[in-house]
Amino acid sequence: MNHFEFKDGELHAEDIAVAQIADEIGTPFYCYSTATLNRHYDVFCEAFSDIDAMVCYAMKANSNQAVLKTLADRGAGADVVSGGELLRALRVGIDPKKIMFSGVGKTISEIDMAIASQIFCFNIESENELALISARAVDAGMNAHVSFRINPDVDARTHAKISTGKKSDKFGIAYDRAEAIYRHAAGLPGIRISGIDMHIGSQIIDLEPFDQAFDRLASLVGRLRNAGHEISHVDLGGGLGVPYKNGDATPPEPHAYAEVVKRHVRGLGAKIVFEPGRMLVANAGIMVARVLYVKRAEGKTFVIVDAAMNDLIRPTLYEAWHEIQPVREPVAGGETMVADIVGPICESGDYLGKDRTMARVAEGDLVFVSSAGAYGAVQSSTYNTRPLIAETLVKGGEYAVIRERQTLDELIGLDHMPDWLEG
Ligand SMILES: Cc1ncc(COP(=O)(O)O)c(C=O)c1O
Numbered sequence: 001m002n003h004f005e006f007k008d009g010e011l012h013a014e015d016i017a018v019a020q021i022a023d024e025i026g027t028p029f030y031c032y033s034t035a036t037l038n039r040h041y042d043v044f045c046e047a048f049s050d051i052d053a054m055v056c057y058a059m060k061a062n063s064n065q066a067v068l069k070t071l072a073d074r075g076a077g078a079d080v081v082s083g084g085e086l087l088r089a090l091r092v093g094i095d096p097k098k099i100m101f102s103g104v105g106k107t108i109s110e111i112d113m114a115i116a117s118q119i120f121c122f123n124i125e126s127e128n129e130l131a132l133i134s135a136r137a138v139d140a141g142m143n144a145h146v147s148f149r150i151n152p153d154v155d156a157r158t159h160a161k162i163s164t165g166k167k168s169d170k171f172g173i174a175y176d177r178a179e180a181i182y183r184h185a186a187g188l189p190g191i192r193i194s195g196i197d198m199h200i201g202s203q204i205i206d207l208e209p210f211d212q213a214f215d216r217l218a219s220l221v222g223r224l225r226n227a228g229h230e231i232s233h234v235d236l237g238g239g240l241g242v243p244y245k246n247g248d249a250t251p252p253e254p255h256a257y258a259e260v261v262k263r264h265v266r267g268l269g270a271k272i273v274f275e276p277g278r279m280l281v282a283n284a285g286i287m288v289a290r291v292l293y294v295k296r297a298e299g300k301t302f303v304i305v306d307a308a309m310n311d312l313i314r315p316t317l318y319e320a321w322h323e324i325q326p327v328r329e330p331v332a333g334g335e336t337m338v339a340d341i342v343g344p345i346c347e348s349g350d351y352l353g354k355d356r357t358m359a360r361v362a363e364g365d366l367v368f369v370s371s372a373g374a375y376g377a378v379q380s381s382t383y384n385t386r387p388l389i390a391e392t393l394v395k396g397g398e399y400a401v402i403r404e405r406q407t408l409d410e411l412i413g414l415d416h417m418p419d420w421l422e423g
């Protein structure tokens, strides 16, 4: 469900015409809907209302402070993967007791910051990280609450670049080594074991891999408890896919996913933690761009827009499909065209969509790219010295700019001239 709809022939974000925002702030920009964010969060939580669950939003999907605060105000905790994300979460007032720290490469300063903040838990991914966290906690005179991310060696059947639960992936502790590392951790100072964790990948549209992985994790929990370890929470990660393209296999609804979850963990008597990212924010956002040129080449038409791969890299990085349509509602039976929708960047990989049949557009028209709320703005870059674009948030009939478009002076000003080039 999302709140981007055509009304009176024009795309609206909730109750505001997207063209109005474009006229007022210029293009390109991201636009998010508060109502969709709230709705997605509520649907996910409702599916787990009958168990002890904690939802830690995987803020890597969209870490804008206003988006984060919208979800935090609804009750979300945060799954963070860097000191920067931790700071963002603390700054919007998320209770440290609802913050998990994931990731294979936590640095000393990030570990110190998380220990000092007394977060809910570190998800530890290696023996070396365990040793470092133990040492830093002892130095700080504190105990760090930890769980271990277990790699269940399950194929999530998603894009290879976003699959994380096979033993060939860099993530987690090998399933067969789990009991040994818990035994070792139990004897370390500064370490307080509190749970277990897994995350097998993203944009998963099939319940079977979840089923297999949860089954493996639940049996491991039994063995760890028999060995005397306290497993008071079980973190099942994120990964639930979202619909991007009409006609593709429909991803499972949260309640179907919840059934699989509960089948495996209901009897464990543990708090169940989730780290959803994409399913909360992907369809709560669009990217809006303006057509610069329509270029007819031999056997091909290119719609060149003012947004590019630096603003939304998913199409070229993961061959991802995002629906692209004009902001003015196409009339039934109107003229169509087949085109590649591309940006101004000097790479043939700079496209937002290829061979798309769409309503005919002309120079100056506005188009929008759907399902761009997750892994959109957060993965943007300034390649070709293109400033980071604005982000907006709509609520009812109002909108706010929640991140200004970067100015060229800000962008170029990040460079420093060494002494030998001065003058
Ligand atoms: C550790 C961890 N948790 C949660 C997520 C969120 O995944 P998704 O956005 O697919 O829900 C990710 C990203 O894949 C992740 O790496």
Ligand SMILES: N[C@@H](CCCC[NH3+])C(=O)O
Residues within 6 Å of the ligand: 060, 162, 202, 203, 314, 318, 374, 375, 379
């Ligand atoms: N960036 C990826 C998802 C990565 C998930 C993070 N572990 C995407 O856009 O699909």
